[in-house]
Amino acid sequence: MACRFPRRLSVSALIIGVMIGFFSFSVIDILPINLYFVSEAEFMDTYTFRDGFDNETGVDRFIVPNIIHFIRFKNFELKFMDYVVVMAAMRNHRPDKIYFHTDIKDAKCEGKYWEWVKNDSELWSRIEIKYLEVPTEIFGQPLSEGWRLWHGSDISRVRIIKKYGGIYLDNDCFVLKSLDKYRKFECSVNWDEGQILGNQVIIANKNARILPLWLDTYKVYRSDLWYYNGGERPTEEILHHHPELIHRVKGDFGTDDGMSPNLYLNKEFEWRHLDIIHLLIGQRIFWDPNYNATPVFDENNIRTYPYPIGEMIRELLGMPQPPKTAS
Ligand SMILES: *[C@@H]1O[C@H](CO)[C@@H](O)[C@H](O)[C@H]1NC(C)=O
Ligand SMILES: *[C@@H]1O[C@H](CO)[C@@H](O)[C@H](O)[C@H]1NC(C)=O
Secondary structure, three states: OEOOOOOOOOHHHHHHHHHHHHHHHHHOOOOOHHHHHHOHHHHHOOOOOOOOOOOOOOOOOOOOOOEEEEEEOOOOOOOHHHHHHHHHHHHHHOOOEEEEEEOOOOOEOOOHHHHHHHOOHHHHOOEEEEEOOOOOEEOOEEOOOOOHHHHHHHHHHHHHHHHHOEEEEOOOEEEOOOOHHHHHOOEEEEOOOOOOOEEEEEEEOOOOOHHHHHHHHHHOOOOOOOOHHHHHHHHHHHHOOOHHHOEEEOOOOOOOOOOOOHHHHOOOOOOOOOOEEEOOHHHHHHHOOOOOOOOOOOOOHHHOOOOHHHHHHHHHHOOOOOOOOOO
16 A cells, blocks of 8 residues: 555645735734644745844744654665654654655555554654655766765755755654754754764754755765765854854754764663764664674564663653663
8 A cells, every 4th residue: 555645735725824824924923823724834934044043042933844854765664663763753752744755656655664653643644755866966976876875865855954844854863852942943953062063863944044055065075975075064164154054952962973872882871861862773783792682673672672772762662661780
């Protein structure tokens, strides 16, 4: 069975809704309820940013639509950990929509964990599938052959946020808390002290001024470097000169590669204060001595897994916690 595609409002209903919405918005200076009938995102699209936008306090209402975006190039199957990530986004943040952007034509939501997703009507009703081709080039420069999916995803996430606005998450970013506090800013990105930005999480309005600049940094594309265009170049070319273009998040999106291994190695690791943590799951093989014993997590082995990743997932899925063992 194919995935459900969104039902669309008729165009006239949309136009009338927007007209009524704008009228009441200009007359009474409050957020008009009828706009919610049309689309919250439509309203947010009208936001324009100017010099002096306060990147420290943001504004007093939501200007980022409550849409979570995931990119799944070449692989639409869900594994247990993919399911966990989607559930964490759903339960801990509660988005209005979850968009899966994939280059798989006629993507099917099949397999055990998609069945689990479908079985959760609150979650399933929020999911939309969007077709998106993997980029092959940027400003006339071909993407790295070996890293095309990854470099293509780096580019696509910026384009997606520029198109829709919302919350972009890597497929291994575990949401721990509501992200609503970031929905009052033009663009929030994790940029730790003395480091380069982490592009695993981008929360922004589609009109955020940094987005076109970010894409422009690809005029110099280094296909031979893993994270030059993903993080290094936008940090140097944009953030060093215009830090006011983002709400700088230090640590709380958990994108620091030094932090993530604690989930698998350090029983004392404190994760509860974070908003998100990057699970770095694909890299476990390189540094986790327990990788060979448990290369793949599933709903059975997670029940007793003695490291924080186990505790986090059990808490999310309502599984009982085993008695603590000494570390
Ligand atoms: C779907 O949910 C129901 C009720 O929670 C449960 O009984 C059933 O086993 C679930 N089915 C699948 C495929 O998970
Ligand atoms: C806001 O922008 C200023 C530069 O104007 C920058 O120094 C500061 O770190 C930014 N604050 C946050 C929270 O991003």
